[in-house]
Amino acid sequence: MKLIVEKDRMLKVLSRLQSIADKKSSMAILSTVLFKAEEGGVHLSATDLELGLKSFVEAEVETPGELSVPARKFYEIIKDFPLERILLEDENGWLRITSVGDDEIFFRLACLPAEDFPSLPEVEDAELIELEGALLVEMISKTIFCVATEETRFILSGIYLEQPEDTNFLRFVATDGHRLAMIDREVANIEVLRLNPGIILPRKAAQEMKKIAQEIPGVQFGLKENHAILAAPNLVFTARFIDGQYPDYRAVIPQIEEKPVLAP
Structure with missing residues (x-):
């Protein structure tokens, strides 16, 4: 997974998602946000098994992929990130967070496999x-x-x-x-x-x-x-x-x- 996203767009969505993710759960996967990068943007999901939130952020996706990222830590990094264009890249289960063309500021977050993330209710045919x-x-x-x-x-x-x-x-x-x-x-x-x-x-x-x-x-x-x-x-x-x-x-x-x- 490799993509470039605008800070403000990502931050607005993360502020909602991190309040849904269950940071106190004994199940570590519930404290994460699921990333699914595909052409045109990235789908993000969070759940505590009672509540669920899915959202979409437009992004420049170079390589599709998916990963479960620690919600609170990722939100705090993005909130304080000094530059507007952020490069996110999967490095063997770690998410590397840096800026385009500038490697002086970077973070690496240990992530969990996307397949461990719980499925959310299907709502496509709901009235x-x-x-x-x-x-x-x-x-x-x-x-x-x-x-x-x-x-x-x-x-x-x-x-x-x-x-x-x-x-x-x-x-x-x-x-x-x-x-x-x-x-x-x-x-x-x-x-x-x-x-x-x-x-x-x-x-x-x-x-x-x-x-x-x-x-x-x-x-x-x-x-x-x-x-x-x-x-x-x-x-x-x-x-x-x-x-x-x-x-x-x-x-x-x-x-x-x-x-x-x-x-x-």
Whole structure:
């Protein structure tokens, strides 16, 4: 593998990927980013077995190849690299990082075989709907603070997504057993998602989706088997649902408004 890439392009993608890679796992391969260089650019992937992110960076690829590179170390090297055009080359399982025509500054990273990297969910035939990035950010921001953080309340450690019956609304609900937040927003083609019953999106997945949606005006959202999917140009994010039945949150919502309060 040998390629030349612009620093800013690579850094933007790596900042997302290194937050997905599991740096605390006993499986070393989960702390890496998978590189697959081919004509036109390089595909990069990261996963912690619950979340997954695939992205693409345009690059001048001289020799195709693939390698699993330590995510955090590679990100830090690229972030502080003094030159804009970076040469990446596989040297018998080591990644050599230098600049074009200048060998005075270089790094070598010990890598792992690409074949050891876990496969990510296939999403090519998933049905997706269009969402505004700002809408997704709003719905997550107004519910995620109520997600339970205690390990004993695993089923409450995510945001519940559903489509209320006979509506065109997407509903997000979160509770920690003491407080509850709920938001409804009208979404075109919501019926495509078949969110009845709903699904539980893990807290970390919601946080990563919010980061992506803050940077991209329009995204695509969908479900396939037991995964939620967020797609954008040159990017696909997947998150495994939390298994289990969300409690009946409607039972704790007062149905009679005895003392309504109007806020300006």
